[in-house]
Amino acid sequence: MDDKYAAIRLQNQLCFPLYACSKEIVRRYKPYLDELDLTYTQYIAMMVLWEKKEVTVKELGEALYLDSGTLTPLLKKLESKGYLTRARMESDERNLRVTLTKEGEAVQEKALGIPEKMNCCVKLDSEDAKELYRILYKILNCMS
């Protein structure tokens, strides 16, 4: 009996289905996000901007659990698409002010249909969805 190794068997991991599920769902977003010329990471960055209109890289990183190494090139790409502007803050030049543009705001309208389209390809009853949401934020909150 090699029960000794049970804890390091793939099917006994909790992180693995989390990792696989995340990747697979993000992959399912691609066809819909392609229509908006956004990647998934760019999409969630835009979500923060749609809500806040203006953020620093630090605030964005805290909201998305991403660091400047990921965000700097991503924000430069979104800037080149015309969806946002980047400028140092006059009050404290260490901070970069990221501001949503009219063009960036317009993309929000095109994004409105995405959640429903995703529901079709994921299919999870609302009871499980609520439970999943609750547990995931419980983990996130206890880790940060």
Add this chain to the structure above:
Amino acid sequence: MDDKYAAIRLQNQLCFPLYACSKEIVRRYKPYLDELDLTYTQYIAMMVLWEKKEVTVKELGEALYLDSGTLTPLLKKLESKGYLTRARMESDERNLRVTLTKEGEAVQEKALGIPEKMNCCVKLDSEDAKELYRILYKILNCMS
């Protein structure tokens, strides 16, 4: 009332906490995996090999939800560490046989302590853990 945009607000997404949670937990693995000179992806690939001893790239990809574009360089790295060997199968040369070595098997002993160390930094009661596991596999199964 901008309730019109409720569905595309970050806090109403289910995929985002999944994506963030996955990344954060994988990041917590790093210090422990560094001791084994493995990344998280290399670790789960080794888990499959510890169990199966021998797989093709296709089988490994199906188990891990990864394609050859990710696995080819990853397996070459694990080969260079001496943890596995790579060779075309004589029965069908399209397939690559990936075989666990003695050195690769030995790493399993060093990995035994990881799950417990991870429990300390994640903290989820077994009820929630079971629920999370159930829901994640429900999603994975209905997507593949």
Add this chain to the structure above:
DNA sequence: TATAAACAAATTGTGTACAATTTAATTGAG
């Protein structure tokens, strides 16, 4: 008030991820 500590972004380097294409081997329909 120098200047060391702290801070925010940017940069560098390594390692995934994955779509799309290519290469090489095998299979199957005519």
Add this chain to the structure above:
DNA sequence: CTCAATTAAATTGTACACAATTTGTTTATA
């Protein structure tokens, strides 16, 4: 039998992701 279709890996190109370091600015203290 033969060549088109299929299949498995590898390759190519783009985009994260993050640790570690660097750059430039601000703050705090000796």
